[in-house]
Amino acid sequence: MAARSPYEELAGHLGAVAAVKRGLTRSLPDDCPAGSTAVLALLGKHGEMRLSRLADLLAVDMSVTSRHVAHAAGRGWLERHPDPLDGRSRLLRLSPAGTRILAEVSERWTEMLASRLADWDVSEIEQLNTLLTRLRTSFGDCHPRAHHDRTTTRTDA
Amino acid sequence: MAARSPYEELAGHLGAVAAVKRGLTRSLPDDCPAGSTAVLALLGKHGEMRLSRLADLLAVDMSVTSRHVAHAAGRGWLERHPDPLDGRSRLLRLSPAGTRILAEVSERWTEMLASRLADWDVSEIEQLNTLLTRLRTSFGDCHPRAHHDRTTTRTDA
DNA sequence: TATTGTTATACTCTATAACTATA
DNA sequence: TATAGTTATAGAGTATAACAATA
Numbered sequence: 001m002a003a004r005s006p007y008e009e010l011a012g013h014l015g016a017v018a019a020v021k022r023g024l025t026r027s028l029p030d031d032c033p034a035g036s037t038a039v040l041a042l043l044g045k046h047g048e049m050r051l052s053r054l055a056d057l058l059a060v061d062m063s064v065t066s067r068h069v070a071h072a073a074g075r076g077w078l079e080r081h082p083d084p085l086d087g088r089s090r091l092l093r094l095s096p097a098g099t100r101i102l103a104e105v106s107e108r109w110t111e112m113l114a115s116r117l118a119d120w121d122v123s124e125i126e127q128l129n130t131l132l133t134r135l136r137t138s139f140g141d142c143h144p145r146a147h148h149d150r151t152t153t154r155t156d157a
Numbered sequence: 158m159a160a161r162s163p164y165e166e167l168a169g170h171l172g173a174v175a176a177v178k179r180g181l182t183r184s185l186p187d188d189c190p191a192g193s194t195a196v197l198a199l200l201g202k203h204g205e206m207r208l209s210r211l212a213d214l215l216a217v218d219m220s221v222t223s224r225h226v227a228h229a230a231g232r233g234w235l236e237r238h239p240d241p242l243d244g245r246s247r248l249l250r251l252s253p254a255g256t257r258i259l260a261e262v263s264e265r266w267t268e269m270l271a272s273r274l275a276d277w278d279v280s281e282i283e284q285l286n287t288l289l290t291r292l293r294t295s296f297g298d299c300h301p302r303a304h305h306d307r308t309t310t311r312t313d314a
Numbered sequence: 315t316a317t318t319g320t321t322a323t324a325c326t327c328t329a330t331a332a333c334t335a336t337a
Numbered sequence: 338t339a340t341a342g343t344t345a346t347a348g349a350g351t352a353t354a355a356c357a358a359t360a
Contacts, residue, residue: 004202004263005267006279006282006283006286007266007267007270007271007274007282008263008266008267009286010270010282010285010286010289011181011263011266011267011270012198012202013286013289013290013293014174014177014178014181015178015191015194015195016215016216016289016293017171017174017289017292017293018175018178018350019215019216019217019293019296019299019300020171020292020293020296020299021171021172021175022216022299022351023296023299024168024171026299033325033326033327034172034326034327035326035327038172041169045161045169050341050342051341051342052340052341052342058173058176059173059176059179060176060327060328060329061328061329061330062341062342062343063328063329063330063331063342063343063344064327064328064329065342066342066343066344067327067328067343067344068327070343083341086336086337086340086341087335087336087337087341088334088335088336088337088340088341088342089336089341089342090341090342106161106165106168109164109165109168110162110164110165110168113164113167113168114164116295116296117164117292117295119295120291120295122163124288125163125164125167126163127284127288128167128285128288128289128292129163129166129167129170131281131284131285131288132167132170132173132174132285133170134277135174135177135274135285136170136173136174136176136177138273138274138276138277139176139177139180139273140273142176142177142179142180142183143176144328144329144330145329175327179328182349190348190349190350191349191350192349192350192351207318207319208318208319209317209318209319217350217351217352218351218352218353219318219319219320220319220320220321220351220352220353220354221350221351221352222319223319223320223321224320224321224350224351225350227320243317243318243359243360244318244358244359244360245317245318245319245358245359245360246318246319246359247318247319301351301352301353302352
């Protein structure tokens with residue numbers, strides 16, 4: 001009933017885009033939930049890394065990341081090698097099976113997006129990607145712990 | 158490690174934007190979860206409507222919508238009036254209290270977005286909104302039941 | 315018989331907190 | 338003492354299925 005400010009409109013879109021994501025998720029293999037694909041995709045994109053970095057890239061708590069990684073590791077989609085620099089950490093690396101399933105998911109999603117967005121110009125998709133990248137950057141650290149950790153740095157009292 | 162197609166990149170963003178949405182959600186009053194705000198926002202934007210239409214706009218199953226509406230109704234944020242045209246339905250309408258809390262949430266989110274996106278040009282935000290609107294349109298009905306319902310229309314066998 | 319809406323149940327994702335093992 | 342990671346528990350969101358009431 002009411003026209004909204006660009007900010008309010010954006011806020012509405014942010015919630016609604018989840019529905020589009022669910023559409024993509026429904027095409028996933030049964031034992032490969034969205035959390036796993038996010039992990040595999042990041043390992044595929046950035047290569048070997050530690051859990052803490054993965055959690056940071058996912059903008060999700062480490063405990064959540066740990067569960068996703070455990071699931072993927074349980075299926076043999078990634079390997080955990082000891083970190084020579086820190087005995088507490090392990091380096092996560094995509095396995096051949098993980099690379100395979102990642103390729104399969106990527107192909108399926110590309111197909112689906114290409115068909116749904118058939119009337120889009122590629123430059124428009126790139127434009128959207130650019131804006132979304134910038135949006136994520138602008139929000140920087142909106143991670144769960146990002147708020148509470150500040151208590152250590154307080155200088156008053 | 159690998160450069161990806163625009164489609165693969167978009168798929169990645171769709172998942173990651175959820176983190177931004179969570180950032181917004183954290184600023185909500187304790188008894189007002191994201192599901193409620195989505196309901197209130199749509200009633201505020203489109204005015205009185207039935208549950209089935211609301212579910213359609215949310216791109217979520219009616220059972221889910223029913224729960225969100227029940228929560229909001231329990232707090233007195235919306236009223237359910239009998240539908241003169243169909244005894245099975247009720248018309249959902251924002252109450253004064255609902256209007257109030259919606260205004261409060263809108264203001265809070267606008268503030269947060271304005272501060273995070275301080276270095277954005279308004280025209281860029283509008284551009285992003287335009288593209289997101291189009292994205293949602295392009296995906297049209299990716300609702301849960303949209304797939305299964307097809308079984309009624311099969312012509313083989 | 316089909317449709318609107320509700321409820322029960324199950325699954326995914328996330329966060330907090332308590333715990334371990336290294337640093 | 339602080340940090341990397343794990344696990345247990347709790348809460349929100351969603352989907353399926355079974356059901357009630359009305360069309």
